[in-house]
Amino acid sequence: MNDRALVGRRVGLLLASLALMVVGTKDIRALRAYRETVVVSEAFTRQAPLSTYFDGIRGTLMDVPVFVFDSGVPGGSVLILGGAHAYEPASPVMAYVVMENITVTQGKVFVIARANMSASTLGMLGNAYPPFFRVKTPWGEKTYRIGDRETNPLEQWPDPFTFVHYPSAQNLAYQDSRNLNRTFPGRPGGNLTERTSFAISELIRREQIDMTIDVHEASMGYPVVSTYVCHQRAEEMCMMAAMILSAEQFPMKTETSPKSLRGLTHREIGDFTESFAVLMETPEPFIDKFVGPMTEALMLTGKDEFMQTAADRGLLYAEYDMKTGATLDYRVGRHLGGAAEVIKQMGEFYPAKKVGVSWPTYAAVMEKGIGAFLHDPAKAAAARVFRH
Amino acid sequence: MSTYAATSWTLAAMVAAFVLSSWRFKSPELSMVVTALVGALVAGLGFPAHLFVEGTFTFLDLAFIFITACIFMNAYSEVGAMNALVRALVVRLHRRKWLLLMVLALLMLIPGALTGAGVVSVLVVGGLVAAVLRLMGLAEDRVAAFVFMLGILSAVAPPINVWAMLMAAGANMPYVGFDLVLLVPVLIIAAFTVLYLGWGAVPQSKEAILAGLPPLSPKMTWWRAAVPLAVLLALALGAKYAAFTLPTIGFPLMFLICAATTVAIDPVRRPVKRWLEVVNQTVEQVFPLVATMVSVGVLVNILAATGVRGLIAISFVALPIIGIYATSLFVCPLAQGSLGFGSAVILGTPLIFVFNAVGANVTVVAAAFSMLFALGDCLPPSRIVGRTAIETVGYKGSYGSFLKATAVPWLVMGIVALAMLIVPGRAAFLVRY
Numbered sequence: 001m002n003d004r005a006l007v008g009r010r011v012g013l014l015l016a017s018l019a020l021m022v023v024g025t026k027d028i029r030a031l032r033a034y035r036e037t038v039v040v041s042e043a044f045t046r047q048a049p050l051s052t053y054f055d056g057i058r059g060t061l062m063d064v065p066v067f068v069f070d071s072g073v074p075g076g077s078v079l080i081l082g083g084a085h086a087y088e089p090a091s092p093v094m095a096y097v098v099m100e101n102i103t104v105t106q107g108k109v110f111v112i113a114r115a116n117m118s119a120s121t122l123g124m125l126g127n128a129y130p131p132f133f134r135v136k137t138p139w140g141e142k143t144y145r146i147g148d149r150e151t152n153p154l155e156q157w158p159d160p161f162t163f164v165h166y167p168s169a170q171n172l173a174y175q176d177s178r179n180l181n182r183t184f185p186g187r188p189g190g191n192l193t194e195r196t197s198f199a200i201s202e203l204i205r206r207e208q209i210d211m212t213i214d215v216h217e218a219s220m221g222y223p224v225v226s227t228y229v230c231h232q233r234a235e236e237m238c239m240m241a242a243m244i245l246s247a248e249q250f251p252m253k254t255e256t257s258p259k260s261l262r263g264l265t266h267r268e269i270g271d272f273t274e275s276f277a278v279l280m281e282t283p284e285p286f287i288d289k290f291v292g293p294m295t296e297a298l299m300l301t302g303k304d305e306f307m308q309t310a311a312d313r314g315l316l317y318a319e320y321d322m323k324t325g326a327t328l329d330y331r332v333g334r335h336l337g338g339a340a341e342v343i344k345q346m347g348e349f350y351p352a353k354k355v356g357v358s359w360p361t362y363a364a365v366m367e368k369g370i371g372a373f374l375h376d377p378a379k380a381a382a383a384r385v386f387r388h
Numbered sequence: 389m390s391t392y393a394a395t396s397w398t399l400a401a402m403v404a405a406f407v408l409s410s411w412r413f414k415s416p417e418l419s420m421v422v423t424a425l426v427g428a429l430v431a432g433l434g435f436p437a438h439l440f441v442e443g444t445f446t447f448l449d450l451a452f453i454f455i456t457a458c459i460f461m462n463a464y465s466e467v468g469a470m471n472a473l474v475r476a477l478v479v480r481l482h483r484r485k486w487l488l489l490m491v492l493a494l495l496m497l498i499p500g501a502l503t504g505a506g507v508v509s510v511l512v513v514g515g516l517v518a519a520v521l522r523l524m525g526l527a528e529d530r531v532a533a534f535v536f537m538l539g540i541l542s543a544v545a546p547p548i549n550v551w552a553m554l555m556a557a558g559a560n561m562p563y564v565g566f567d568l569v570l571l572v573p574v575l576i577i578a579a580f581t582v583l584y585l586g587w588g589a590v591p592q593s594k595e596a597i598l599a600g601l602p603p604l605s606p607k608m609t610w611w612r613a614a615v616p617l618a619v620l621l622a623l624a625l626g627a628k629y630a631a632f633t634l635p636t637i638g639f640p641l642m643f644l645i646c647a648a649t650t651v652a653i654d655p656v657r658r659p660v661k662r663w664l665e666v667v668n669q670t671v672e673q674v675f676p677l678v679a680t681m682v683s684v685g686v687l688v689n690i691l692a693a694t695g696v697r698g699l700i701a702i703s704f705v706a707l708p709i710i711g712i713y714a715t716s717l718f719v720c721p722l723a724q725g726s727l728g729f730g731s732a733v734i735l736g737t738p739l740i741f742v743f744n745a746v747g748a749n750v751t752v753v754a755a756a757f758s759m760l761f762a763l764g765d766c767l768p769p770s771r772i773v774g775r776t777a778i779e780t781v782g783y784k785g786s787y788g789s790f791l792k793a794t795a796v797p798w799l800v801m802g803i804v805a806l807a808m809l810i811v812p813g814r815a816a817f818l819v820r821y
Contacts, residue, residue: 024441125446126685126730128439128693158449158638161503161624162548164631171563171628173553174504177636182557191636221738222558260562289734290702292391292695293431305391306695306702313706315742 031131032121035387036144038096038113039375043104044384045070050112053206054199056188061118061155062196065388066203067099067111075107076210076353078343079275081200081265082113084180086120086147088217089133089299090282090331093144094339095215097332097373098359106356110207114388115200116180116193118155120147128294135328137371139379146299150178156192166190168262176263181214184268197268204273210353211276211346213339214265217284217331220307220316224281226334227253228342231270231277237345238278241338244345249337249362251319276346280338282331283318302326329369337362394431395699401430402696417676420683420769424690431694439689446685447728449638450507451678454776456643457511458670460616463650465515466658466666468605469613474519475604476613482594485524489582492517493538497578500542502624503639504550506765509542510535510776512620518781523597525589528783529793536777536790537581537797540762543773546570547628551732551758558737561750569755569818573804581797607655616650677775684770688727697727697734705738709746712739713810716760717802724764725771731761743809749816756808763802766791 047065051058082095095113102109114120123129123146134141153159156178163177164170166187176182178193186198204212211234218225230238235256242254257266257277270277285291285302292304303325311320320326336359347354360373377385389397405426409419424443428436464470481488496517500509514535521531543549546567556563591597623642626634637645651663691697704712704719723731736757743753766774771787778790808815 020437021441024437024439027438028442123442125442126688126692126727128442128689131438158452158636158640160627160631160636161505161639162553162628164628166632169631171547171553173550173557173563176557187632190632221741223741223744258562260564262562289698290705290738291698292395293698294693294695304698306698309702309706314745315705315738317741 027131028122031123031145034132034143034145036092036096037142037377038099038386038388039377039380040067040099040384040386041069041102042384043069043071043102044099045108047386050196050199050203053202054188054195056195057192057199060192061121061152062116062192062199064112064114064117065386067113067386068108069102069104069111070108071104071106071356073106073356076346076350076355077108077110077207078355078357079110079112079204079207079209079212080339081115081212081214082111083117083120084115084214084265085149085216086114086116086145087124087129087149087287088284089144089146090217090284090328090335091215092120093135093328093370094332094335097336097365097370098339100375101359101373103358104356106354109355109357110203110209112200116151116196117388118152118192119150119178119180120145122148122152122154124148130294130296130299133296133299135371135374136369137374137376139376142371142374150175151180151193153178165263166194170262172263181216181265182263184263184265185272201269201273204269204275209273209275210350210355211278211343212265212269212273213342214277214279215335215339216279216281217287218281219288220283220285220318220320220326221288221290221310222281223317224253224255225283226251226318227255227281228338229255229257229266229279229281231257231266233270234276234278237276237342237349240348241341241345245337245341250334252338278342280335282334283320283326284331285320285326300328302331329365332370333362333365336360336365391695392699395695398427398431398694399696399699402427416769417679417683420687424687427690427694427696433693436690436693439693440686443686443689444682446688447681450728450772451681452640453505453508453643454511454674454677454681455671456640456647457508458674459667460643460647460650461511461515462666462670462673463647463663464616467612467650467654467656468602468608469616469650469653470516470519471602472604472608472610472613473516474523475598475601476610477520478523478594478597482591482597485589485591486582486586488520488524489586490579492520493578493582496535496538497542497545497574499624500539501545502548502628504543504548504553505639506539506541506543506762506773507776508639510539510773510780514539514777514780523600524586524591526585527589528781529785529789530585530589532778532781532783532790533793533797534581534585535781536766536774536794537585537801538578539773539777540765541574541578541581541801543765544570544759544762545574549755549758550729551736551761552754554729554732555736555740555754555757558733559740559744559750561740561754565751565819566755568820569752569815570758572818573755573759573808577797577801577804580800584797605655612653612655615653616646619649620646673779677772677779680770680772680775684726684728687769688730691726701734701738704735705742709742712742713806716757716809717763717806720757720760721764721767724761725767726769728770728772731764732758736761743812749812749819751819752808752812752815756805756812759801759805759808763798763805766794766798
């Protein structure tokens with residue numbers, strides 16, 4: 001090949017690469033630009049940016065809004081933390097359903113729907129996640145992002161070769177430096193994810209939050225699936241809540257936060273604040289590694305043949321039947337029921353911390369689907385519509 | 389069509405596409421992209437441009453590490469520091485062959501142990517070690533095998549073992565108690581590797597060796613040669629032991645700082661133009677490896693999207709324990725060759741739970757699997773450490789002949805790992821918290 005032909009070939013390949021980049025990044029750019037809509041309930045009192053509690057995240061994607069629903073009646077307080085892991089979509093959706101339907105008769109409720117907003121702006125590399133999923137409602141479809149487990153490298157790069165957790169100095173895998181649920185209680189001079197954890201810890205301390213509920217989804221091959229993981233100060237109320245849920249609504253286990261496992265909300269919020277720290281896990285086949293094609297349908301239904309094989313071989317830690325799968329309705333419904341019950345138990349154990357709260361029940365969501373509880377922003381008062 | 393049938397059909401089409409395109413293009417990188425394209429088409433995804441583009445970024449960090457580490461080492465060689473170190477080792481330890489080989493093995497273990505990346509060991513000290521091994525009479529294929537084996541052992545060695553960390557994170561285990569249970573097998577296998585590969589090697593006389601080396605630059609003093617390596621060691625130790633004080637700069641910047649330090653200690657003060665040439669040559673040298681990483685990233689993304697990844701994973705983890713024993717030595721390395729550290733997440737974590745269910749000591753099990761995964765760093769499609777090793781040492785023989793030279797220590801490492809997997813209780817005394 002002569003020089004001219006070689007140059008021509010190289011220019012051609014360069015142009016083809018550029019064209020692929022333009023076409024191929026369309027979905028990637030759309031995911032980063034898209035904002036979800038929420039129509040808050042009439043119980044909404046105020047919202048404040050998370051940087052109100054720690055200025056070190058101001059102006060970043062992590063400076064997410066904190067929504068407050070205050071009854072004005074003395075009582076306890078609860079923080080619902082959604083979206084710490086953006087690739088566990090039932091978590092932010094549960095927070096949105098709460099925000100759209102909550103009524104508060106005593107105490108107050110704080111909600112962060114996208115605790116790691118940055119993580120929700122990219123797909124998980126190597127996992128081929130679809131960028132969005134849609135929920136059917138009586139008035140149309142509502143679109144939500146499926147993100148990554150960790151903070152977007154566009155916000156925080158590079159990773160260290162090992163992440164040293166503050167303040168325990170425990171070594172964790174390098175990518176955990178971008179994992180919001182490994183960086184608590186946070187470090188004011190740390191990386192963006194550590195600073196975000198610190199901001200949330202500050203919120204809990206300054207607002208004297210009585211109970212923090214961190215909402216997650218787990219792969220079904222993970223022993224703590226369908227489980228409350230609670231700091232030892234909260235273990236009795238978690239045990240009681242799990243017993244009642246298992247008897248009346250759905251199977252729920254409980255586990256006390258291991259003291260040697262550092263950086264997680266159920267350990268560090270319990271140790272470094274006065275709050276009762278509770279983490280909830282619901283079964284999510286989509287994030288298991290031995291499932292079939294990665295599709296929006298799998299995320300919404302949880303129906304998968306390979307998962308059934310794993311269940312038949314006894315490899316799963318929750319009951320699974322491919323005919324019913326683990327639908328988004330089921331997972332969100334579990335979280336709604338799980339949060340309501342453990343809040344109720346806090347009031348039983350500590351009457352001064354009682355929070356009078358209600359939102360759609362597990363049974364109602366299973367009957368009508370979550371779409372029935374998501375409101376049309378076009379028909380709502382502008383003051384109640386937020387994009388985020 | 390059932391998911392099993394559909395994904396099996398896709399897998400068959402991808403295997404056929406890989407074989408045919410390898411034969412037609414003679415390029416593993418192009419073949420992987422063609423295979424991904426065929427997989428997407430057969431699975432009914434059409435041409436998912438965003439998955440292709442997203443896949444190219446999967447190993448971006450690794451590509452930066454390759455490029456910057458090579459810039460550093462080529463700069464280090466350019467100033468004559470590498471030559472000075474080789475000469476110093478020959479002068480001091482020439483008469484003590486086995487001691488010299490053991491020192492070289494320990495030198496290889498340190499960078500990877502501190503960073504968790506075997507490729508860093510190969511890139512940073514592989515060239516130096518290869519030069520000395522050659523002078524000590526080791527055949528070329530054994531030199532490449534030595535650098536590769538110590539490279540993968542360095543990644544397994546504590547304190548940083550990324551596979552074990554990923555499995556521990558997935559299984560909600562703290563990454564503690566691994567130091568001895570990783571270190572002892574690594575030292576045993578390293579000692580065997582040294583003995584096996586060094587056996588029968590006859591060093592040339594010291595005078596002949598020194599005469600065969602490039603002349604020592606008169607201004608290249610020991611401290612000039614030591615400073616860049618000391619800076620690298622200080623940065624690595626600082627990142628681990630002063631993590632709350634120092635900013636996170638990452639490997640690429642660490643290597644660029646070391647390269648800048650090398651330029652600063654250059655006794656000859658080469659012009660900027662010469663350094664630009666060194667950078668250009670380095671990028672040319674590393675380009676094939678970076679191309680491999682890009683292609684593997686695309687292939688991995690399509691394997692996940694089509695469900696073929698799930699098919700392979702469920703076929704393995706659903707085996708009875710005896711089946712896992714029988715196939716681990718093949719499946720785990722092959723998974724590493726395809727998925728890199730992702731192998732620990734996709735196969736490793738579910739297997740930890742499988743072994744936990746039968747009451748095995750999961751710290752020993754995770755350590756064993758980390759060794760099995762490490763073995764795959766010489767296997768296609770990525771062959772990361774294997775390819776880096778042969779390129780760093782300048783091995784001219786076929787890749788197959790390199791694998792043949794590596795086979796015995798590779799198998800010994802596999803057998804040690806399998807033994808730990810089958811009778812983890814016997815190694816449990818090494819788990820110290």
